Amino acid sequence: MNVKASPLSLCLLMMTAMFRSPCGFLLRPLREAAGRASRLQQGGAAQRSMLWFSAASGQNLKIAILDSYTTDRGELSWDPLKKFGSVTAYDRTPRDKIAERAGDADVILTNKVAFDEESLKLVPKCKYIGKLATGYNDVDLAAAKEKGIAVTNVPGYSTAAVVQLVIAFMLDHLIDVHGHNQSVRKGEWAECPDFCYDILGSRGGIMELSGKTLCIVGTGNIGTRIKNVAEAFGMNVLCAQVPGRPASADRVPLDEALSKADFISLNCPLTAKTTGLANDEFFGKCKKTAVFINTGRGPLVDEASLVRALDSGKIAAAYLDVLSTEPPANGASLAAIEHPKVTVTPHVGWASAEARVRLIDEVASNIEAWTKGVQRNRVA
Incomplete structure (x- = not known):
C-alpha cells in the first residue's frame, strides 16, 4: 500500500533528525570542508601544486622553453602548447640568464638546462617543470617537491x-x-x-x-x-x-x-x-x-x-x-x-623527425594532464 507523506509529516521527520543529531545535520558541510583542508595539508607541497591548477583552470599560463634548439631547428611547431597560454622559446639559456628568462614563468620546459636547489630559487613563480627528454637527473626532485613544483618527463618518445x-x-x-x-x-x-x-x-x-x-x-x-x-x-x-x-x-x-x-x-x-x-x-x-x-x-x-x-x-x-x-x-x-x-x-x-614531433605532443599532453590534476609522467 502506497502512503503519501504530508508536508506536516515531512517537517516533523526533519525536525526529529535535527534534534537527534544536530551536528551531523547542520555541520556536515563544515566537516567535509575541514576534511578536505586536512587532506591538503597532509598531501604537502606536491598536492598543493596539483590543486593550484584545479583552481586556475583556464588561466593564461606563461610558458618558457629554455633550450628549444635541441628539439627544434626551426622546422617544427610549438603550437600544441599555445592553448595553455603564452609561449616564449629560447635557443639556449646559460645559468646566468635563467632568472631573466623564466623568473616569472608558470611553466618551464627544458632539455639540458639543469635545475638544482639554487637554480630553483631563481624561478619563484614556477609551478611546473617539463623535461623535454626522458632523463631527469639534472633536476633536484626533492627541492622541486619541497617548493610545490611538479616535474614531468617524456618516456618512450624516441x-x-x-x-x-x-x-x-x-x-x-x-x-x-x-x-x-x-x-x-x-x-x-x-x-x-x-x-x-x-x-x-x-x-x-x-x-x-x-x-x-x-x-x-x-x-x-x-x-x-x-x-x-x-x-x-x-x-x-x-x-x-x-x-x-x-x-x-x-x-x-x-x-x-x-x-x-x-x-x-x-x-x-x-x-x-x-x-x-x-x-x-x-x-x-x-x-x-x-x-x-x-x-x-x-x-x-x-x-x-x-x-x-x-x-x-x-x-x-x-x-x-x-x-x-x-x-x-x-x-x-x-x-x-x-x-x-x-x-x-x-x-x-633520439632525434628522428618523428620522435621530435612526438616529444612536443607528449609535452603538451603532460601539461594538459597537470592542468586537470591528473598524474601523467610525473617524476615529482
Whole structure:
C-alpha cells in the first residue's frame, strides 16, 4: 500500500533528525570542508601544486622553453602548447640568464638546462617543470617537491629511433657500407677485372646478424624493442642482469652474458650502481671479437677503460652515440672518438623527425594532464 507523506509529516521527520543529531545535520558541510583542508595539508607541497591548477583552470599560463634548439631547428611547431597560454622559446639559456628568462614563468620546459636547489630559487613563480627528454637527473626532485613544483618527463618518445640506430651500428660493422663506398670512389672497383670487387673489404668480409649473439644491458622500452628486432634478424639475445636491480629469472648474469656476446648494447638507466659500469673489469670479460655499443648514457662508460680495451685487443670495436662529456673536450671523451676502432655519432639516436614531433605532443599532453590534476609522467 502506497502512503503519501504530508508536508506536516515531512517537517516533523526533519525536525526529529535535527534534534537527534544536530551536528551531523547542520555541520556536515563544515566537516567535509575541514576534511578536505586536512587532506591538503597532509598531501604537502606536491598536492598543493596539483590543486593550484584545479583552481586556475583556464588561466593564461606563461610558458618558457629554455633550450628549444635541441628539439627544434626551426622546422617544427610549438603550437600544441599555445592553448595553455603564452609561449616564449629560447635557443639556449646559460645559468646566468635563467632568472631573466623564466623568473616569472608558470611553466618551464627544458632539455639540458639543469635545475638544482639554487637554480630553483631563481624561478619563484614556477609551478611546473617539463623535461623535454626522458632523463631527469639534472633536476633536484626533492627541492622541486619541497617548493610545490611538479616535474614531468617524456618516456618512450624516441624508442623507435634509438632502436634503429643500434641495428644500424651492428649492420655497419658487419657490412662496412662506408668502406666499400670509399673504395669504389677511389677507382679501385673500376681497375678490377672482376664484377665483384673486394668481397673481403677491410673487415674480413660481409657477415650476417643471423646467428650472432647480442647482450642487452637494460631491457626497458628501448632494450625490449631492440630484443624484438634483433630476434627478427635471427640473433640470439641475452638480457643481462643490471647492477643494482633485483635478480630476475629471465635475466642472465652479466659476466656470463658478456662472455658469450658478439655485440653488447648498453640501454640501462644511469644510476649510482651503473655509473662507470663499462670499465676494465667489464671489458675483461668480453670476447675479443665483441663489438661494444652505447646509445644509453655517456657516463655508463669509463672511456679510458674503453680505449685500453681497444688498444689491448680485449674487444674489436665500439660504436658510441653518447659520451661522458658532451660536446667532447680534452680528456677521455676526445681520446675515445679519435680512436680508429671507434665510430661516433653526435648524440642523434633520439632525434628522428618523428620522435621530435612526438616529444612536443607528449609535452603538451603532460601539461594538459597537470592542468586537470591528473598524474601523467610525473617524476615529482
